[in-house]
Amino acid sequence: MEDVMIRTTGLTKAYESVVAVDHLDLEIRRGEVFGLLGPNGAGKTTTTLMLLGLTEPTSGEAKIDGYDCTRNPIAIKSIVGYLPDQVGFYPDLTGRENLRFTGALNGLPEAYCEERAKRLLERVGLTEAADRKTGEYSRGMKQRLGIADVLMKDPKVIIMDEPTLGIDPEGMRELISLIRDLSVEDGRTILISSHQLHQVQQICDRVGIFVKGKLIACGHIEELGRQLENEGRYLLTLQADPGGEKLKNAIASLESVRSVEEGAGGVLRIDSSADIRPQVTALLSKYGQTTLLLRQEGGDLDEIYHRFFEKAGEPNEHGGSQGKTGKLRSFLQTKFHKA
Numbered sequence: 001m002e003d004v005m006i007r008t009t010g011l012t013k014a015y016e017s018v019v020a021v022d023h024l025d026l027e028i029r030r031g032e033v034f035g036l037l038g039p040n041g042a043g044k045t046t047t048t049l050m051l052l053g054l055t056e057p058t059s060g061e062a063k064i065d066g067y068d069c070t071r072n073p074i075a076i077k078s079i080v081g082y083l084p085d086q087v088g089f090y091p092d093l094t095g096r097e098n099l100r101f102t103g104a105l106n107g108l109p110e111a112y113c114e115e116r117a118k119r120l121l122e123r124v125g126l127t128e129a130a131d132r133k134t135g136e137y138s139r140g141m142k143q144r145l146g147i148a149d150v151l152m153k154d155p156k157v158i159i160m161d162e163p164t165l166g167i168d169p170e171g172m173r174e175l176i177s178l179i180r181d182l183s184v185e186d187g188r189t190i191l192i193s194s195h196q197l198h199q200v201q202q203i204c205d206r207v208g209i210f211v212k213g214k215l216i217a218c219g220h221i222e223e224l225g226r227q228l229e230n231e232g233r234y235l236l237t238l239q240a241d242p243g244g245e246k247l248k249n250a251i252a253s254l255e256s257v258r259s260v261e262e263g264a265g266g267v268l269r270i271d272s273s274a275d276i277r278p279q280v281t282a283l284l285s286k287y288g289q290t291t292l293l294l295r296q297e298g299g300d301l302d303e304i305y306h307r308f309f310e311k312a313g314e315p316n317e318h319g320g321s322q323g324k325t326g327k328l329r330s331f332l333q334t335k336f337h338k339a
């Protein structure tokens with residue numbers, strides 16, 4: 001059994017004037033949770049469409065579990081579950097009835113459907129709400145029902161679009177642990193398309209940063225942080241008591257320091273070409289300063305994301321899914337979700 005579950009090779013999609021996805025080479029391992037990050041228009045949706053076999057690549061190929069996504073749409077539909085950012089349920093039907101409906105659409109026998117719906121509602125923590133109409137569900141509940149819905153057909157791979165958008169902190173914790181379980185306990189492969197960096201950082205094993213159809217960075221979050229450090233880019237945040245000009249000037253005159261900016265509360269942001277923490281600590285001691293904050297940036301996905309963007313010459317914006325039209329959303333849902 002191959003370890004790679006999703007593989008794209010030179011995957012390209014060109015529309016008339018735009019190359020939406022440009023020679024994408026991606027490998028996502030079995031059981032991995034992978035985050036595809038990028039602003040509006042980066043090409044995430046187009047990549048998803050090609051993986052789901054709903055649009056043909058201009059060149060290159062996409063394979064899931066060894067099946068070519070374009071040539072084997074039926075196999076792909078049975079292997080892959082798709083969870084859109086806004087799952088559409090029939091509001092007048094209960095959670096359980098909606099799951100039954102999905103099971104029937106997928107040709108599952110009635111008794112099996114009933115049992116599976118019961119177990120899945122339990123798994124996503126919706127047993128008590130199972131017989132309430134979904135029109136009354138909160139967004140978090142709908143999202144959890146969406147996961148149960150996708151699991152009805154027991155997919156090996158789940159592609160999720162902005163799963164954490166608009167969820168409150170408590171709901172978020174439940175959702176994150178549920179998604180992790182799908183990978184760790186069930187061994188499913190999860191691809192999350194998102195711009196919510198903080199949440200992605202908590203869920204994903206690896207991330208890919210996608211800009212203008214190209215993958216500009218890919219790896220474990222710590223790995224990406226190290227890559228930036230290896231290029232000689234260090235950002236240090238320092239807050240000292242009492243602080244002051246003397247300390248600031250002493251830091252600015254260190255050999256590898258490019259710039260020192262002072263922010264609110266006397267917090268210094270130091271840009272340097274080497275790790276200067278030992279020299280800074282020595283200066284703090286020399287000037288009898290108390291360290292309130294000393295943090296090397298780079299391990300935080302938000303920082304990594306922005307700095308890769310700077311490198312790619314792109315504006316520093318997260319972007320979101322707002323750009324996706326309702327038309328595309330409903331197309332994806334009707335074509336795939338209930339397939």
Ligand code: ATP
Binds near residue numbers: 015018043320321323
């Ligand atoms: P969002 O988060 O807004 O959904 P995205 O990362 O999913 O963005 P895509 O929707 O894949 O990005 O779009 C990538 C590029 O391809 C954009 O420039 C978009 O305008 C263009 N594009 C997408 N679909 C089409 C189409 N059917 N015809 C022409 N251009 C398209």
